Amino acid sequence: MSDTELGTLIEDSGAVMTGKFKLSDGSLTDYYIDKYVFETKPDILSIITDEIVDQIDEDEIDVVVGPALGAVPLVTAVSLEARIPAAYIRMGEKHRGTQARVEGTIEKGMRVAVLEDVTSTGNTILETAKLVEEIGGLVEQLITVVDRNAGAVEHIRDEGYELDFLTRVGEDFQV
Ligand SMILES: O=P(O)(O)OC[C@H]1O[C@H](OP(=O)(O)OP(=O)(O)O)[C@H](O)[C@@H]1O
Numbered sequence: 001m002s003d004t005e006l007g008t009l010i011e012d013s014g015a016v017m018t019g020k021f022k023l024s025d026g027s028l029t030d031y032y033i034d035k036y037v038f039e040t041k042p043d044i045l046s047i048i049t050d051e052i053v054d055q056i057d058e059d060e061i062d063v064v065v066g067p068a069l070g071a072v073p074l075v076t077a078v079s080l081e082a083r084i085p086a087a088y089i090r091m092g093e094k095h096r097g098t099q100a101r102v103e104g105t106i107e108k109g110m111r112v113a114v115l116e117d118v119t120s121t122g123n124t125i126l127e128t129a130k131l132v133e134e135i136g137g138l139v140e141q142l143i144t145v146v147d148r149n150a151g152a153v154e155h156i157r158d159e160g161y162e163l164d165f166l167t168r169v170g171e172d173f174q175v
């Protein structure tokens, strides 16, 4: 499926909303992509999963990782399809139980694909990648489903990583 076809599918799912929204970096925007709309529809999630699995070399990746909560359905679906173990990164501290920010297993030297649902600034996927590296994982790929075309690719490149996206606002579909 082309990036444009995927963009149209996401649009048609009803995930693109117009109005006033506050984003995770605190900024205000006049549209929002509700990832839970496309992630909770099995027909769409399965197409997205196939697209991501196509971009991952199963022999080169030991674990697929993503930030909670948004990337959890995505990471789980890709993990099941590609038969690669999953791990989830908690954004913020957990003060009970194991107090772990990383759920699942990422061992030193493991090759990691970091997945994200939507990128705006890219801060969340970058924080995820850096945490993976802090615990000894090797970040091999960063993939987002929808890039809002708001600087994430450049920001992430400046930090020494490369962000791939499946579809991009303003290029593959308009809001
Ligand atoms: O590229 P960024 O500027 O970091 O923004 C994108 C992040 O924000 C959203 O998560 P949100 O804060 O809505 O949390 P959630 O995943 O728990 O719903 C989205 O799912 C990404 O993780």
Ligand SMILES: O=C(O)c1cc(=O)[nH]c(=O)[nH]1
Pocket: 022, 023, 024, 025, 031, 032, 033, 034, 035, 070, 118, 119, 120, 121, 148
């Ligand atoms: O930047 C965000 O927080 C954000 C933007 C968006 O379009 N969708 C989303 O889930 N989060």
